[in-house]
Each structure stands twice: as structure tokens, then as C-alpha cells.
Amino acid sequence: MRRTIVGVMGPGGGASQKDLDNARRLGALVARQGWVVLCGGRGAGVMDAVCRGAKEAGGLTVGVLPGDDAGGASEAVDIAVVTGMGNARNAINVLSSDLVVACGMGAGTASEIALALKAGKNVIVLGDHPEAIVFFRALGKGRVTVARDSDEAIAAARRLLGR
Amino acid sequence: MRRTIVGVMGPGGGASQKDLDNARRLGALVARQGWVVLCGGRGAGVMDAVCRGAKEAGGLTVGVLPGDDAGGASEAVDIAVVTGMGNARNAINVLSSDLVVACGMGAGTASEIALALKAGKNVIVLGDHPEAIVFFRALGKGRVTVARDSDEAIAAARRLLGR
């Protein structure tokens, strides 16, 4: 009965238009697989875009929020998990995800990739982040997959999840 | 779009048959309101019973788990939020709930009632716990409601949530 959860991690501020487009399409593709989208939940950047994409495709979205209430949540979050613990919630994001996709890059996203690898999760890095890819591939010992676009990411997700 | 969440807190071990029956019926009643059931997520006691009740009525269930993976989750949990932070997750349980219902009593449940009151949430205490009621009513300054059974609890929940 438990739903498959794909965590999509990406910056709130500083995301490029390309990252936002990738996130929106990825949200829709994850939803069409019947999977739940989980993200950091804020109404900004990649978090907002991936939830909107998932909702447009009829999916279910979980936002794991840093603040003390659901005030800053994306309107496209169905289930707001309110942690009140700032970026310590990044650890929850990755532990709750059957697979982690990084879409865009920033310090918060980098922490989530690192925490995911520490927890033994597979990570798909979506987008053009050569320095991140070199670094995390060296850290990740085969658990880091690179995808150029959302379709490649979803194909990799299906393969990694065996579904 | 954000779903209303009712947090149902209660012991994993040491729950009475009455507590389990209350939890199962409460889960169904919450689901019939269109609300999401959130609980501590483990496959034991009140957590398991409330999720089973909700699923039998076609509802959606969120389990906020203490461990590092979803291993010990109730089979009736749809969305497993894996915190890896033991009972520190009790704070997340109450912050994520629009309303908290305590069904049964134990040290973990008592911590959740106290954290809910600290966060300014309304709490419904369901069941026969006279010492807890005296104590938490004194702490709660009007935010603690007592319910004798699940029907009284859902009536109180509707009133408190204004729905």
C-alpha cells in the first residue's frame, strides 16, 4: 500500500529557467508513473515548479517544510509536513525518498545529494552541473547517475527503482 | 489544494483494546471528512489501528516514522515520512497537524500533547485518562477538549476546524 516516493531537490532562489522547466516536466512524469513527488515544499523555485508539474498531471505532492508552519508552502503541495527545523529537514527529505533527483544546484541541494549518498540512496543529477557531477561521482561510488533532461531522468528512475 | 491533516497520537505498545477500537473508528471518521490521517507511522498499537481505519474508509494516511527507514511502518501507511530522529519526530507530528487527537496514553503521547500545546494547537483527548486530563487542561488554557468516544472526537474536530 505504501507509495513510491521520488524526492526532487533543487534551489528555491537562483534556479535557472531551464531548471524550472526541467522540474515542472519531471513533476508531471513522476506523477504519471503513479509515484509521489516529495520536495522541500516552499513556494519558490524548483520546489514550487516540481509540485505544479505533478499536480497538472494529477499527482500527489508532499512538501517537507523548514519553517514552523505551512505559511510559505507552495500552493501545489497537498501534504505539508511542517518540521520547524530549517535545513536539518534536508535529512528527512532524502530518507523519505526511494530515489533522489537533484534538479538545479545550490548549497541546500548539495547537502541533500551528500546526505542521500551518506544514506546509501541513488541520486540522479539532472542538468548541466559539471563540477558537481565530478565531485559527487567521486563520492558516490556508482550511485550517481547523470541525466540531461527530465525524460532521461525518468528513464533512469524507472531502471533504478526496478519499475 | 493543501489537505487538512488530523494528527492522531497514541501508544504503539500498551494500548488497550478500547484505545485500538477508538483509533480504528476515528481513522474512518477522519477519512470520511476528506481529511488526511497523520500519525507516528509504526505498525503497532494506535498508530496501526488509526491508519487501518482510515484506509478501510478510503482515506489517505501519513506516517512520520522515528527510524532510519520505512521498515517498521504500518502496512496501512500510504506516505512514509522517514525522519531517522526517534522521538524528536514527535515535534513534527504536531506541527504538521491542523488538530491533534490523543487516543490512549503513554510517555510518547504525553510528549505530543505537551508539544502541541506549546505550539498553540488544539488537542482532543479521547478516552478515559482522568489524571492526564486534569494536568493538560491546567496547562492548555482552553485548548484541551475531552471526548468520550470517536464520534464525540470528530464532532469536536469539526467544530475546532470550522468545517
Next chain:
Amino acid sequence: MRRTIVGVMGPGGGASQKDLDNARRLGALVARQGWVVLCGGRGAGVMDAVCRGAKEAGGLTVGVLPGDDAGGASEAVDIAVVTGMGNARNAINVLSSDLVVACGMGAGTASEIALALKAGKNVIVLGDHPEAIVFFRALGKGRVTVARDSDEAIAAARRLLGR
């Protein structure tokens, strides 16, 4: 080499003068035993008083803060542990303490007593809180000790810690 830590939990706001006096004296008595005082760290109420008492007696104080920085810390905190996780840090307070003393009562303090009992810790309740004592004694199965003043509390602490 590891230092014995006594956690002293009590309200920031709403503490009585009696609670503050108890906390200050308790801080000094804990320090004189060579034990570290740990508390919620804020510059208010029991937290501030117990740290001041400990420093006046030459002790070492650890404040486990709820906020994102050390801004609101008591001036009498030596080691500021900045959690950024609000009242979820209450779980850390009790896990880090070899023994927990509740001095004064409020929702946060009640959550700490409950979390301490859940974690199997001994708790000393200092002060005149009859409803709390009835409730937590029933929950605590022999792990709750009542002390009328700070001297009784420190005597109980020595006995419970075997020192």
C-alpha cells in the same frame, strides 16, 4: 573523561520567583558536584537562572538553543549548541542528560519530562506541582522523584547517579 550532565528543564516565561530561586540554587549545587548544567539555553526564566547559579559556583553550562543562532542565549551559557529546530530540541536536551530535573512547569517542560521518561531517564520534579506529579508518577513507573527544594533535588541526584 566524559562529564556528567544534569539537564535542568523549566519555563522561559511564566516561571515563579520560587522556581527562579530554586533554579539558581540548583545550578550552584550541580556545579559544586563537578557536574555540567545543560538546559534550553535561552536568556529567560529557569534556563537563565540555572546557568547563572552554575557560573556563580564556577561551573560549566551548556545551552541547547531552539533558534538558528545564539542570539537569544543566556549570558551565562558557556557552550551554545545551536539546533535551529525549535522544540524538537527538547528531545536532545533529555537524551544528553544523565539525569533530568524539572524546575517549574509549562508545556515545554512537560514535553521534556515525557520525552525523558520515554527515553528511560530518571526525572526529579522540583517544586509544588501536584497535578504534574500525579500524572507523571503514573506514567513514569518509579522513575519520577519529587523534591521540595534544591537541596532535596541534589541529594536525590547523587543517589540516582550513584555519585
Next chain:
Amino acid sequence: MRRTIVGVMGPGGGASQKDLDNARRLGALVARQGWVVLCGGRGAGVMDAVCRGAKEAGGLTVGVLPGDDAGGASEAVDIAVVTGMGNARNAINVLSSDLVVACGMGAGTASEIALALKAGKNVIVLGDHPEAIVFFRALGKGRVTVARDSDEAIAAARRLLGR
């Protein structure tokens, strides 16, 4: 009265002999400045080495532990902060540090550098980690300093802390 805290982050397993030597010397140098060493607290790798170095120089050490008790702590930890929250405690490590030094590299350490940058902290990367340095310098916008050895690290720390 509040003590200056230098967080030294590094792997438990997989640290090189060079990393361990750097950590031990760094711990001593931090202690000689009168600063507190804070680390992840486990009795392994860089965490253990930095605490041993600090104690040999008469310093004070704080270990922020991932587990539910102080069982796996380094013997050279004075103050064991027991979080029970696994790698979510990495966020606490960096928030509690006036300055973060990464000594050695692994997924946990990478998460701490990223969380430190997210929190606006300065980070010193000690050792030969060219891919990490390229990546984190790009992320860190001037807040990442590279040090070849512990003496360079302590000189950078003094400059960054203005002491």
C-alpha cells in the same frame, strides 16, 4: 562568557593517515587558542583524532552524536550532546560552530560543508581535495578558504574570526 567554537568535520571511516595527523594537530592548535572543539563525536577517524589533539593540549571538546546514547563517543569527548537523529545532526554541528573546518572528505563531511555554506558560515577546507575545492568554491561565493596544513588552517581561522 560564551566560548568560541570551531567545528571540525571529517569522516569516521575512510580517513587517511594524513587527515588523522592533520586533525590531531588542528585539535591542539584550536585548544591553544582557548577555543572549544566541536565535532560529530564518534570514537573514530577525524572526530576521534581532533578531540584527542584538543585534550592533549588541555582543551574542551564537544561531540554532537548521531545515536540515542553516548555509547560510541570518542573517549576524548568532554561534553556528549546526544541527538538521536543520525545525520540530521550535521545541521546542528555547523549552526553551533563559529567557523567550520573540513578535514578529510566523505559524504557526511560534504553535507556539513554544504549546510555551513547554506547557513552563511565560513568554511576552511584542510587537505588535498581538488574536486571538492572546485565545487565548494563555486558554491561558496568567497566563504571557502583552502589550507594545506593545520598551521595554515589555524592562521585562516584567526583571521576569519578576527581574533
